[in-house]
Amino acid sequence: xxxxxxxxxxxxxxxxxxxxxxxxxxxxxxxxxxxxxxxxxxxxxxxxxxxxxxxxxxxxxxxxxxxxxxxxxxxxxxxxxxxxxxxxxxxxxxxxxxxxxxxxxxxxxxxxxxxxxxxxxxxxxxxxxxxxxxxxxxxxxxxxxxxxxxxxxxxxxxxxxxxxxxxxxxxxxxxxxxxxxxxxxxxxxxxxxxxxxxxxxxxxxxxxxxxxxxxxxxxxxxxxxxxxxxxxxxxxxxxxxxxxxxxxxxxxxxxxxxxxxxxxxxxxxxxxxxxxxxxx
Amino acid sequence: xxxxxxxxxxxxxxxxxxxxxxxxxxxxxxxxxxxxxxxxxxxxxxxxxxxxxxxxxxxxxxxxxxxxxxxxxxxxxxxxxxxxxxxxxxxxxxxxxxxxxxxxxxxxxxxxxxxxxxxxxxxxxxxxxxxxxxxxxxxxxxxxxxxxxxxxxxxxxxxxxxxxxxxxxxxxxxxxxxxxxxxxxxxxxxxxxxxxxxxxxxxxxxxxxxxxxxxxxxxxxxxxxxxxxxxxxxxxxxxxxxxxxxxxxxx
Numbered sequence: 001x002x003x004x005x006x007x008x009x010x011x012x013x014x015x016x017x018x019x020x021x022x023x024x025x026x027x028x029x030x031x032x033x034x035x036x037x038x039x040x041x042x043x044x045x046x047x048x049x050x051x052x053x054x055x056x057x058x059x060x061x062x063x064x065x066x067x068x069x070x071x072x073x074x075x076x077x078x079x080x081x082x083x084x085x086x087x088x089x090x091x092x093x094x095x096x097x098x099x100x101x102x103x104x105x106x107x108x109x110x111x112x113x114x115x116x117x118x119x120x121x122x123x124x125x126x127x128x129x130x131x132x133x134x135x136x137x138x139x140x141x142x143x144x145x146x147x148x149x150x151x152x153x154x155x156x157x158x159x160x161x162x163x164x165x166x167x168x169x170x171x172x173x174x175x176x177x178x179x180x181x182x183x184x185x186x187x188x189x190x191x192x193x194x195x196x197x198x199x200x201x202x203x204x205x206x207x208x209x210x211x212x213x214x215x216x217x218x219x220x221x222x223x224x225x226x227x228x229x230x231x232x233x234x235x236x237x238x239x240x241x242x243x244x245x246x247x248x249x250x251x252x253x254x255x256x257x258x259x260x261x262x263x264x265x266x267x268x269x270x271x272x273x274x275x276x277x278x279x280x
Numbered sequence: 281x282x283x284x285x286x287x288x289x290x291x292x293x294x295x296x297x298x299x300x301x302x303x304x305x306x307x308x309x310x311x312x313x314x315x316x317x318x319x320x321x322x323x324x325x326x327x328x329x330x331x332x333x334x335x336x337x338x339x340x341x342x343x344x345x346x347x348x349x350x351x352x353x354x355x356x357x358x359x360x361x362x363x364x365x366x367x368x369x370x371x372x373x374x375x376x377x378x379x380x381x382x383x384x385x386x387x388x389x390x391x392x393x394x395x396x397x398x399x400x401x402x403x404x405x406x407x408x409x410x411x412x413x414x415x416x417x418x419x420x421x422x423x424x425x426x427x428x429x430x431x432x433x434x435x436x437x438x439x440x441x442x443x444x445x446x447x448x449x450x451x452x453x454x455x456x457x458x459x460x461x462x463x464x465x466x467x468x469x470x471x472x473x474x475x476x477x478x479x480x481x482x483x484x485x486x487x488x489x490x491x492x493x494x495x496x497x498x499x500x501x502x503x504x505x506x507x508x509x510x511x512x513x514x515x516x517x518x519x520x521x522x523x524x525x526x527x528x529x530x531x
Contacts, residue, residue: 083530086473088460134530141527163428163450165459168474169486172428172450173529176436179405180412180523187413203450205401206389206429211409225401225429226391230455234391244396252397 028052044261053198053218053261057100058107058124061157061197065265066111066120073109075142080104080135082166089166092128100126104135105160108143110152114269116276119147122157123204130160132204133167137174140208144181144190153191153272158209162202175207182211191275193268196223196246196255214271216259217246223255283477284468287447290424291387296493298340298383299325301423305500306331306338306381314365318398321362323354323390326369331381332504334511337373339366339434340383343424356425357390360403363433367407370414379417379507382434387452389430404433411436412526413519417510419503421491422446426476438510438522441489442478448487449476486529 025034031050040047044064045054056064062071082089097103105127111120121143123130140156147154163171182192194212199222206225217223224244232239242248249255259267281289289295302309306329314320325342328335343356350356366382373380389400411418420437426448435448442448453471454464461470475481478490491499510518 084473084475087469137529138531165451165456165474167530168450168476169448169481170484170530172432173486173526175405175429175432176408176412177526177529179408180436180526183409183412184523186409203429206404206433207408208405210399210402210405223401224396225389225404226396231391231393231396235393239393243393248397252399254399254402 026054029054046261053220055125055159055198057126058102058105058122058157061122062107062109062111062120064261065155065157065268066113067115071109071111071120073107074146075108075139076103078104078135078139080133080167083134083170084166084168086166086168092166096127100124102127104139105130105132106136106139108139110146113155113265113272116269116272117152118272119143119150119152119154120157121154123159125159128164130158130204131162131164131171132160132174133164133171134174136164137171137177140178141174141181144178144185147190148181148185148188151188151190153193153275154185155193155195155268156208156212157195157197158200158204159197160200160202160204160209162204172203175203178208179211182208186211186213191272193271195259195264195268197221199223201225201227210254215254215256216264216267217249217255217257218264219246219258219260221246223249281445282468282472283447283474283480284453284471286445286477287425287449287453287467287471289445290447293345295424297345298342298385298423301383301421302329302338302340304496305503306336309338312369315361315368317361317364319359319361321354321359321365322352323356323358323386324362324365325353326365328378331500331507334504334507335376335378336507337369337378337380338383339369339380341386341431341434343385354390356386357388358386358430359390359392359395360398360400363389363403363407366434367403367410370407370411370418374414374416377416379419379511380414380437381503381507382418382420382437384420384422384426384431384434385424385446386427386430387425388427389433404429407433408436412522415515415519417507417513417518418522419506419510421503422448422478422487427452436522436526438518438525439489439506440487441491442481442487443491443493444478445493446478447471447476448478448481449474
């Protein structure tokens, strides 16, 4: 055996972006325990040994939160183009499609949660780190417009490194576009629940991730505007323990509640029920 | 000048700052301070004045010229308090149906522990959402640096203008080159690819006018004409047009 092969990082199905049929076990990134896929599924991709929260693909996230077979996808066919002819972007899109097995970094649709109808969008960190370009902005905007005209609430599950550089100002201005659609939905009395997951940063943090009526977060999720390394570098000092972690951001007053993955569906269902009753 | 030279020139010393533009185009400027929540951010200079016979609310990101001034204004990088001060004055402008005039010149919103913990993301998001249906005209002019979200937070406007030698970008060319190619020396390549100059952004339909620099009188006239036209537009139409303006970006 080659010495090299001893040092190859173990693949787990989430890092690889897909289920590898032959590997029936996943290595926890934090505690290195080997966990079977079925056990991992049952625990909602939280390590049963150490409690580490695995990143979850958008589609699985929707499955985890919505009622079985209730999800109907909207605008599934929108695909990114290299509008600015940015060097290397076409290749990045191709690689992201392959890695995520999705056409873009957000999945949108309508579903029921504990029987309550809602619009839902979930971002996908496997697609260029959930970055927001024109298609992500457009899909979320369309979803808010759909929710506004159908008088439905919106649940957004965010994970993003921010605006997508390769689309320049077009991607930056998606922040304005989506925020305006959120405001219109809100003006019509629409409920918007945000579930912040690790990490939600940059232009997404500075727009629709921070505009929810109710803002929830997964334990330990990084939530912030500037990247920690950028801050560390510009201040030339170490960052305090827990900085930009959901628990600290809650203390600072920007998150309503931290909800463990196992409780999310029930918690969100209760919120939807309460608002449906008061909306009647 | 190539695109990267435009970026470095936009950061250069000796350029006109927001306060200079205010003195140039606004008559009888009265500065107003504070966000009424926490503090007064000196990176944002704001207040009231006249453009011709139109009373206006003016908001500028002030960088300062000397090192001393730059330190005082935090090099034009606003904390959340700055964006909240701006929003407070915009809501006030809405109440009195005064147009809002913004001068944008920032490398970006301030990156720091306190800025994060006071909700930099929320402050910017709030401005975007609240400006999107503010019931009074908004005109934003990028006079030097249009650095990412920090500049966008004052640019959700009916009209976005840029000085011919300004830039507006999703990311600094240096960071972009560093992230994509691990090489800050390729910043000129990044600057070119990001389409951040007034000329390119105008072609993309993302800004509404390119203003020649060094023509104070003409600029004042153009601002006055534009504000008058926006004021003559029924407010529902104005807000709807603003929604459409951003709605069509990228699609």
